[in-house]
Amino acid sequence: MLTIRNLHKAYGHTVVLNGIDLDVHRGTTTIIIGPSGSGKSTLLNCMNLLEVPSEGSLQLGAYTFQFGPQQLLDAKTVRAFRQKTGMVFQGHHLFPHMSVLENVMEGLVIVRKQNKADARKKAEHLLEKVGLRRFVDKYPDQLSGGQQQRVGIARALALDPDILLYDEPTSALDPELVGEVLNVMKELAGEGMTQVVVTHEMHFAREVADQVIFLDQGRILERGTPAHVFAQSRSERVRQFLSRISHAWREDNAERRANAHSVI
């Protein structure tokens, strides 16, 4: 459904993405992992055209884009395309001056020009789905991090995207709030939503991913099923990285538990 070929992205002389080929099939969940600075966010932003790639091509449904120095994108087409690719950010980026309901309605009312009553109905339905029906009149700063992130998912779902892109949706959250966000994502995967997720939540990846991509210095170093990438990678770099993050994860949790005890 989403086809990326030979995608490059450079800022001046800094090459951030260096020839990415990627296929994402309808109804599947793709997990992107890789060290910090490897280009994961940039790749995701390119899929939503928040960043315009320097070279290569991208195709999603009826949209096909060719990128290059001479290629100017039509602003209107880009905006229409962005509605097809929902984006969930690490720092949620909810609109702080709008209620939860207004956050979800915004795209429907302003971009889709839907009437308020219909938009409201739809937004309420989506908030129900992420378990926040009771919070419609709250403001983002009155919610926990996990709830904020779920509103972010509802906002991204509002425009009926073909694909949802998540950039480290749980890495800014306290550990006890991670589960509620991952559960929503699992449910969406179960309903056949197509998702691309940058995350280092290995349990989640094992359980939900159809495909895992390991990104390093702007290239895909490894790809395959979770079992393949996590257990059988032939790349030393991939194995090192995986053992490092699983250690970090354990230590982090042990430390948190120790701290929790010392507070009590």
Next chain:
Amino acid sequence: MTNERLQHMLDAAQQSIGPILHGTLLYTIPISLISFAIGLVLAVLVALANLSDYSLFNKPARFFVWIIRGTPILVQMFIVFYGLPNIGVVVEPFPTAILIFSLNEAAYNSEILRAAILSIPKGQWRAGESIGMSYAQVLRRIILPQAARVSVPPLGNAFIGLFKSTSLVTLITIADLFGAAKLVAASTFEPMTVYVIAALFYLFFCSLLSLGQTQLEKKFGKHAM
């Protein structure tokens, strides 16, 4: 102090209240309000032009701010009121005051708004764009409402500053709060009494504005992140 002297001061005080109030209501308040309103609209445009990537917009905006900030209000006012007639352009005192104060508010407040817009996290732009909003939609719906909240305290200060600065219009023959006081001081030979009363008038109105500013800040301070 003799009784007679005290009586004279009281008379002067009594005589000054009417004209000063008149000057306040007819000139000081209208000039402040109108200039601030016009200045604010212009300030938004100048701030956006200044932030634009196109030199067609940002160059003139920067030039305008440079000129206005680099020259005293009084000199600008004299150029328009006493200078322009030299080349055949006569502008009445009141329009001169509105023109000069509007331009000054535009220049200074555009800098306040520019800083406020820049203070809104980049992620807000991205979030708006990610759901397909255009630049203008993100600006109008997401960025400016938040920038407005951030700007309330400095804009409140700017308005109080403007209210006091309008006393300069006395020098282009307008009988505003201060201008009226000046006339009464001259006719009663009691400058001390009359100017202290004028000062109390300014103090009173500025205190009201401060109170209003606090209320606005409370109202807009909610749900800021």
